[in-house]
Amino acid sequence: MDIRIFTADDIEFAAGLTHSEGWLSETPEVFHDFYHYRPDGCFIAEEEGRRVGMVVAAPYGRDGFIGELIVHPEWRGAGRGKALMAHAIAFHTASGVKNVYLDGVLAAVPLYERLGFRKICRSLRFSGKLSGEKTAPVEKMLEDDLPEVIRLDHFSFGADRSFFLRQKWFRSQDTCFVYRTGGRINGFLMASKNRIISVGPWVQEHSSDDPALLLALAAAIRGERLRLGVLESNKQAADMLIALGLELDLDSPWRMVLGQRGLGEAHTCLAIGSAASG
Numbered sequence: 001m002d003i004r005i006f007t008a009d010d011i012e013f014a015a016g017l018t019h020s021e022g023w024l025s026e027t028p029e030v031f032h033d034f035y036h037y038r039p040d041g042c043f044i045a046e047e048e049g050r051r052v053g054m055v056v057a058a059p060y061g062r063d064g065f066i067g068e069l070i071v072h073p074e075w076r077g078a079g080r081g082k083a084l085m086a087h088a089i090a091f092h093t094a095s096g097v098k099n100v101y102l103d104g105v106l107a108a109v110p111l112y113e114r115l116g117f118r119k120i121c122r123s124l125r126f127s128g129k130l131s132g133e134k135t136a137p138v139e140k141m142l143e144d145d146l147p148e149v150i151r152l153d154h155f156s157f158g159a160d161r162s163f164f165l166r167q168k169w170f171r172s173q174d175t176c177f178v179y180r181t182g183g184r185i186n187g188f189l190m191a192s193k194n195r196i197i198s199v200g201p202w203v204q205e206h207s208s209d210d211p212a213l214l215l216a217l218a219a220a221i222r223g224e225r226l227r228l229g230v231l232e233s234n235k236q237a238a239d240m241l242i243a244l245g246l247e248l249d250l251d252s253p254w255r256m257v258l259g260q261r262g263l264g265e266a267h268t269c270l271a272i273g274s275a276a277s278g
Contacts, residue, residue, distance in 0.1 A: 006042035017070045025198035057088040060159035064097040067276020099259030103275035117256040122232040125249040126241045132218025141176035148185045156203045156268040189213035199228035202271035208236035229272045237270040
C-alpha cells in the first residue's frame with residue numbers, strides 16, 4: 001500500500017467515503033477546507049491502482065487533530081487503517097505537534113489505544129429539533145465580528161482555529177450568531193447546513209447552561225434537525241442539551257489524546273467544531 005498527499009481531485013472521493021459511512025456533516029466543502037489548510041496533512045492510501053482509504057491531520061502549533069480515517073470496506077482488516085494513522089502521527093511529529101487528539105468511534109478505540117492514545121472522556125453527540133427563539137443579546141455574526149470571535153475562540157479553545165472559523169462563516173453566514181453584552185462579544189455559535197444542520201463550534205464566557213445562541217439558531221432553521229458534539233467533561237452543557245430534549249447518541253465516540261490533554265476542555269467550549277479539527 002502506498003500513502004500519498006491529497007490532490008484537489010481526491011476531494012470528491014473523500015466526501016464519497018464519508019457519505020458511505022453515514023457521516024452527514026462531511027461534504028466536499030469540508031475536505032476543500034482541510035486541503036487548503038494543510039494539503040500536506042491530507043493523505044490517500046492506494047493499492048493496486050485504487051484509492052482505498054484516507055486520513056486528515058490538522059496541526060495547531062503544539063497541538064493537532066487527526067480525523068476522517070476511513071478504509072474502504074473491501075480493503076479492511078489488513079492493517080491499512082493503522083498504517084494511515086501512523087502516517088498522520090508522523091506528520092504531526094514532523095510539524096512540531098506534541099499532543100495529538102481525535103474522536104474515536106467505539107469500534108476503533110482499541111486500534112488507537114495500541115498506537116498510544118488514551119481516553120479523556122466521551123465526545124457526546126446530540127441531535128434533534130428545537131422550536132427556538134431569538135432574544136435581544138443574540139445577533140447575526142457579521143464579518144466585522146470575526147476578529148473578536150477568533151480571539152474569544154483562541155482564548156477558550158487554546159489554539160488558533162481562525163482558518164476554519166473564517167471558512168465556516170463565509171459559507172454559512174445565516175447560521176452564525178454572536179452573544180453581545182456591554183458592547184462586547186462574550187459568546188458565539190457557528191453552524192453549517194448540509195444534509196443536517198451541523199452545530200459547532202459554540203463558545204461562550206457568560207454561562208455553560210444558557211441556550212440562547214442555540215435557540216436563535218433553531219429559530220433560524222425553522223424546525224430542521226440539528227446535530228452537535230459536546231465533551232462529557234462539560235457536564236453543565238451536556239445537561240442543558242438533555243433538558244432541552246435533544247437525543248443523546250449512546251454510541252458517541254471517545255475524545256482521546258496522544259500526549260498531554262487540555263485543548264478544548266474549558267467549560268467555555270460548549271460544542272466542538274468537528275471531530276477532525278477540534
